[in-house]
Amino acid sequence: MSIVVSATDLTKRFGSFTAVDGISFEVLKGQCFGFLGPNGAGKTTTMHMITNFLPITQGALSVLGLEVMTNARVVKARIGVVPQENNLDTDLKVLENLLVYSRYHGIPLRQARGRAMELLSFFQLAEHARSPIEQLSGGMQRRLLIVRGLINEPELLILDEPTTGLDPQARHVIWQKLRQLQAQGVTLILTTHYMEEAEQLCDRLVIIDHGRILVEGTPRDLIRKHAGQEVIEVRLRPGEDRERCLETIGGTVPEGAEVECSADTLFIYSADAAKILTDLAIDPGRTILHRRATLEDVFLRLTGRELRE
Ligand SMILES: Nc1ncnc2c1ncn2[C@@H]1O[C@H](COP(=O)(O)OP(=O)(O)OP(=O)(O)O)[C@@H](O)[C@H]1O
Ligand SMILES: [Mg+2]
Structure with missing residues (x-):
C-alpha cells in the first residue's frame, strides 16, 4: 500500500514555544487517519504543515511522495483542504465561491462549473448554488467548505474539525459523504473533538497532547488496550x-x-x-x-x- 503522508520527527516552533514536538506518522492511501487531542494539542498546526500553510521547523514531511516545502505547488494541486475556521467569502454567492477557488487552482471555467454543480448536488446543496453565504445554515456552510476542498479532485482531503457545532443530522450526512469519498479512493485526514466521529470514520488515529503523539492505533485496539x-x-x-x-x-x-x-x-x-x-x-x-x-x-x-x- 502506498504512503500518502509520511512525517518523521516533525516539529513546529513559534519562537521559543514548541507546538508540534517531533511527531512521526504515516498515512496510507485510502485510509481515514485521525488526529485527536485537547485544545492546543497541535492538530491544526500539523494540518497547516501538511498543507504547506506553515513551514516546518524541523524533521521531514512528504505528501504524495513529495517533500512538501520544495514541491509546494504540485502538492497544493493534489490535496484538498477544509479549514477549521469557516473562511467562505461572504461577498460572493455559493457557486461564485467555488468558481473563484477553481480559478486559484487553474481549472477552466466550464469544467469548474460542471465540477462545482456535481459536488453541490453530492452534498445536497444544488438548489443553493445562487444563494448568498449568510442564507446557509451552519451545516450547509460546512458542507460547502468540503465541496470547495474537493473542487480540484484531490487525492488527499484534509479536514480540520469538519463537523464542529453541527446538529446530529448534519453530522451524519457528512460522515456518510466522507465514507463515500473514501470508497472512491480519496485518502482522508481528519481532526475532531467528537470521539464517536473518530470511531465511525477513522481506520487509524493518533492522540496527541502538548505536540506529542501519545498513542497510535485503530479505534478498536486503542479502546481495548487503554479502556478495556x-x-x-x-x-x-x-x-x-x-x-x-x-x-x-x-x-x-x-x-x-x-x-x-x-x-x-x-x-x-x-x-x-x-x-x-x-x-x-x-x-x-x-x-x-x-x-x-x-x-x-x-x-x-x-x-x-x-x-x-
Ligand atoms: N501562529 C502562532 N503563533 C504562536 N503560537 C501558535 C500559533 N499557532 C498556534 N499556536 C499555538 O500552538 C499550540 C497548538 O495550536 P493548534 O491550533 O495547532 O491546536 P489544536 O490542537 O488545533 O487545538 P484546537 O483543538 O483548539 O483547534 C497552541 O498553544 C497555540 O496557541
Ligand atoms: Mg485546531
Whole structure:
C-alpha cells in the first residue's frame, strides 16, 4: 500500500514555544487517519504543515511522495483542504465561491462549473448554488467548505474539525459523504473533538497532547488496550472522596479491574462489568451507569480530565 503522508520527527516552533514536538506518522492511501487531542494539542498546526500553510521547523514531511516545502505547488494541486475556521467569502454567492477557488487552482471555467454543480448536488446543496453565504445554515456552510476542498479532485482531503457545532443530522450526512469519498479512493485526514466521529470514520488515529503523539492505533485496539471493554460509572455523593466511594463498592478495586476517580465519579474499567456489579452489591440508591468502553474513555485517561483553557 502506498504512503500518502509520511512525517518523521516533525516539529513546529513559534519562537521559543514548541507546538508540534517531533511527531512521526504515516498515512496510507485510502485510509481515514485521525488526529485527536485537547485544545492546543497541535492538530491544526500539523494540518497547516501538511498543507504547506506553515513551514516546518524541523524533521521531514512528504505528501504524495513529495517533500512538501520544495514541491509546494504540485502538492497544493493534489490535496484538498477544509479549514477549521469557516473562511467562505461572504461577498460572493455559493457557486461564485467555488468558481473563484477553481480559478486559484487553474481549472477552466466550464469544467469548474460542471465540477462545482456535481459536488453541490453530492452534498445536497444544488438548489443553493445562487444563494448568498449568510442564507446557509451552519451545516450547509460546512458542507460547502468540503465541496470547495474537493473542487480540484484531490487525492488527499484534509479536514480540520469538519463537523464542529453541527446538529446530529448534519453530522451524519457528512460522515456518510466522507465514507463515500473514501470508497472512491480519496485518502482522508481528519481532526475532531467528537470521539464517536473518530470511531465511525477513522481506520487509524493518533492522540496527541502538548505536540506529542501519545498513542497510535485503530479505534478498536486503542479502546481495548487503554479502556478495556466495559465501564461502570458510580456517581459520588457531595463531599465523598475516592476512599469513601471505594468503601461503598467493597473497599477494594475489584480483581481484573482498574479504578479511576474524577471530581464526582468513580470509573471502574473492566472486561466483565456485569460480574463486578453482581459481586459488589452497590447501594441501590446510588446512580450507576454501566456502558461499553469508548474512545472518549481512552482520550480522557490519556490526556486527563483537567480543563485546558
Ligand atoms: N501562529 C502562532 N503563533 C504562536 N503560537 C501558535 C500559533 N499557532 C498556534 N499556536 C499555538 O500552538 C499550540 C497548538 O495550536 P493548534 O491550533 O495547532 O491546536 P489544536 O490542537 O488545533 O487545538 P484546537 O483543538 O483548539 O483547534 C497552541 O498553544 C497555540 O496557541
Ligand atoms: Mg485546531
